[in-house]
Amino acid sequence: MLDLILKAFAYSGGIALTAAGITLIYMATRTxxxxxxxxxxxxxxxxxxGYSLLGGTPYYYVPLAALFSGLLGILIYFGVNRYLLKAGxxxxxxxxxxxxxxxxLLACINIFTDYLTxxxxxNARYFVLELRDISLGMADSxxxxxxxxxxxxxxxxxxxxxxxxxxxxxxxxxxxxxxxNTPLATVLGINPEKVYVLSWFLGGALAGLGGGLLSLxxxxxxxxxxxxxxxxxxxxxxxxxxxxxxxxxGGFLVGLSEYLGITxxxxxxxxxxxxxxxxxxxxxxxxxxxxxxxxxxGIKIEKFMLKPLRIKSQSKEVKKYGV
Amino acid sequence: xxxxxxxxxLNILVNFAIGLIIxxxxxxxxxxxxxxxxxxxxxxxxxxxxxxxxxxxxxxxxIGLPAGVExxxxxxxxxxxxxxxxxxxxxxxxxxxxxxxxLILAALLGSFIxxxxxxxxxxxxxxxxxxxxxxxxxxxxxxxxxxxxxxxxTQGVNxxxxxxxxxxxxxxxxxxxxxxxxxxxxxxxxxxxxxxSPFGRALKAMRDSEVAAKVYGKDIVRLRAQALMVGGAxxxxxxxLWAFYTGSFKAVxxxxxxxxxxxxxxxxxxxxxxxxxxLVGVFVFSVIRTLIYAYKTELTAFIPISPQWxxxxxxxxxxxxxxxxxxxxxxxxxxxxxxxxxxxxxIRQRIKKE
Numbered sequence: 001m002l003d004l005i006l007k008a009f010a011y012s013g014g015i016a017l018t019a020a021g022i023t024l025i026y027m028a029t030r031t032x033x034x035x036x037x038x039x040x041x042x043x044x045x046x047x048x049x050g051y052s053l054l055g056g057t058p059y060y061y062v063p064l065a066a067l068f069s070g071l072l073g074i075l076i077y078f079g080v081n082r083y084l085l086k087a088g089x090x091x092x093x094x095x096x097x098x099x100x101x102x103x104x105l106l107a108c109i110n111i112f113t114d115y116l117t118x119x120x121x122x123n124a125r126y127f128v129l130e131l132r133d134i135s136l137g138m139a140d141s142x143x144x145x146x147x148x149x150x151x152x153x154x155x156x157x158x159x160x161x162x163x164x165x166x167x168x169x170x171x172x173x174x175x176x177x178x179x180x181n182t183p184l185a186t187v188l189g190i191n192p193e194k195v196y197v198l199s200w201f202l203g204g205a206l207a208g209l210g211g212g213l214l215s216l217x218x219x220x221x222x223x224x225x226x227x228x229x230x231x232x233x234x235x236x237x238x239x240x241x242x243x244x245x246x247x248x249x250g251g252f253l254v255g256l257s258e259y260l261g262i263t264x265x266x267x268x269x270x271x272x273x274x275x276x277x278x279x280x281x282x283x284x285x286x287x288x289x290x291x292x293x294x295x296x297x298g299i300k301i302e303k304f305m306l307k308p309l310r311i312k313s314q315s316k317e318v319k320k321y322g323v
Numbered sequence: 324x325x326x327x328x329x330x331x332x333l334n335i336l337v338n339f340a341i342g343l344i345i346x347x348x349x350x351x352x353x354x355x356x357x358x359x360x361x362x363x364x365x366x367x368x369x370x371x372x373x374x375x376x377x378x379x380x381x382x383x384x385x386i387g388l389p390a391g392v393e394x395x396x397x398x399x400x401x402x403x404x405x406x407x408x409x410x411x412x413x414x415x416x417x418x419x420x421x422x423x424x425x426l427i428l429a430a431l432l433g434s435f436i437x438x439x440x441x442x443x444x445x446x447x448x449x450x451x452x453x454x455x456x457x458x459x460x461x462x463x464x465x466x467x468x469x470x471x472x473x474x475x476x477t478q479g480v481n482x483x484x485x486x487x488x489x490x491x492x493x494x495x496x497x498x499x500x501x502x503x504x505x506x507x508x509x510x511x512x513x514x515x516x517x518x519x520s521p522f523g524r525a526l527k528a529m530r531d532s533e534v535a536a537k538v539y540g541k542d543i544v545r546l547r548a549q550a551l552m553v554g555g556a557x558x559x560x561x562x563x564l565w566a567f568y569t570g571s572f573k574a575v576x577x578x579x580x581x582x583x584x585x586x587x588x589x590x591x592x593x594x595x596x597x598x599x600x601x602l603v604g605v606f607v608f609s610v611i612r613t614l615i616y617a618y619k620t621e622l623t624a625f626i627p628i629s630p631q632w633x634x635x636x637x638x639x640x641x642x643x644x645x646x647x648x649x650x651x652x653x654x655x656x657x658x659x660x661x662x663x664x665x666x667x668x669x670i671r672q673r674i675k676k677e
Contacts, residue, residue, distance in 0.1 A: 079643070092453070
């Protein structure tokens with residue numbers, strides 16, 4: 001049971017990060033990023049290649065994975081997205097363009113896999129890094145590994161870091177302003193291009209980070225991103241697609257319910273149900289979309305607050321930044 | 324003995340025919356009705372499941388072989404299908420009857436799937452709808468992959484060969500290719516006529532401006548449902564034909580990549596909304612894809628990467644280049660011209676007389 005809960009936490013942490021990446025890119029550029037699948041896949045493979053070729057622990061290469069996927073994000077922005085945003089393309093066109101990018105990145109992962117297999121005789125088509133994780137000791141004959149704690153810690157750090165960045169720094173405020181109302185932000189001298197680049201970089205970095213951490217929880221193969229992208233989208237949509245924190249929460253919730261839910265069901269109905277684990281996040285996503293299109297983060301808490309309180313809190317912020 | 328045609332050309336023809344059916348159905352929903360259908364695989368796999376599960380069982384029960392759950396067991400299945408094929412080989416009318424019966428059933432189920440899809444389609448917009456339909460497709464794929472009694476699950480099942488009466492040698496491939504091309508063209512002409520009908524014009528009006536269409540008394544909810552039903556039925560026919568052609572069904576081959584994203588690329592190349600463009604888009608891609616597969620070994624000598632990944636890069640690049648430089652496709656949709664005034668007058672006179 002302990003083992004199960006720890007694994008669920010490790011998995012959900014990774015999903016939460018990737019879902020946050022999708023939301024960040026969507027909020028800034030209105031692009032549903034299909035290429036997230038391959039960015040996460042690259043996260044898996046950077047960690048695997050680094051660990052297999054250079055040694056150490058897999059954790060050394062997680063930041064590298066984040067950096068690499070972040071650069072991929074910038075590449076997609078400058079290669080495709082920038083032009084389309086300027087041309088004012090429709091959301092469907094934007095989505096299709098990232099699909100094209102995803103196909104190319106997927107091919108690159110496969111080529112890299114072939115390279116690793118032929119050049120270094122690694123078993124790169126299917127790998128399990130879980131056993132290479134640091135062991136923290138035994139409890140109730142369960143080998144406690146570091147990944148659940150690290151994964152949860154990274155999620156918390158991301159929340160704190162993003163919060164500080166978005167609320168306390170000048171550039172963070174510029175980001176929020178651009179997302180809220182791009183023309184108005186432009187009038188005030190904010191360069192939206194910078195915001196777009198940054199959100200693609202951060203979104204990609206979150207994908208790489210999530211992928212790198214997930215590689216220590218689930219087995220890796222070239223199309224792993226395509227398999228779990230549905231869960232990532234589900235987390236992002238359950239979180240409401242309008243708040244990074246909402247999707248971190250949504251991703252965590254979806255990951256947790258998928259992992260624990262399917263295990264619970266398998267205990268009740270038997271092991272055959274394990275094959276349908278994908279249906280849990282899908283159902284969560286479809287139900288959220290149909291019943292509550294704004295997602296969980298769309299629930300307006302302010303609506304339930306007293307009016308004077310709301311005005312007060314707003315005026316405080318106005319004073320602070322002297323707008 | 325029929326004269327022989329290079330198998331490569333036949334391969335291209337078959338891929339073209341099936342691709343045409345799927346892409347035309349996709350174009351009807353995306354290009355004409357403006358519904359972001361990212362779950363094309365859903366209807367395709369439904370059609371394929373019908374072809375895999377129904378005709379074999381029907382014939383097996385007719386000749387007294389096991390037709391229940393045990394039919395889908397892959398060890399028994401291939402023996403049953405082998406016996407069925409022997410009967411079908413000598414009985415032309417039965418083969419053709421089974422073929423059409425299955426296609427009609429597939430179309431009915433496909434339109435039912437389309438009807439289900441209309442539930443989210445009238446509530447959600449663009450990308451959200453796309454993701455939802457994509458999710459639906461994955462669910463059905465997971466079910467087909469894991470529920471053995473329907474169509475063999477991971478092992479798959481063999482599909483009765485309704486083309487066995489043509490022969491077993493090269494003449495079979497020629498015959499099948501011609502039959503499939505025939506089906507492809509029929510579907511193409513059907514959709515072409517449909518687009519030019521009042522129904523098609525209503526769909527276009529809905530796509531261009533929902534509010535304006537509503538003002539003129541068009542029922543948006545109903546139109547969307549109808550478009551999805553017709554599209555679903557056609558795609559299911561395509562899926563069933565593909566299952567008949569390959570002679571086997573395996574859920575794992577019906578991925579969203581092959582049956583949703585590839586047709587999207589075909590459609591974008593041809594020009595979204597232009598039915599004639601589909602012919603070109605599908606043809607170009609079928610030729611390229613078939614050639615890449617056919618000359619796999621020769622290609623590896625030139626490029627150091629596996630041809631399969633080369634194909635991915637090619638399709639990905641094609642999508643990106645199209646989106647960036649020619650979003651309207653090779654053959655953009657042209658505004659449908661109305662008849663000249665005097666022609667309209669003539670028709671009016673004729674109607675009056677009648």
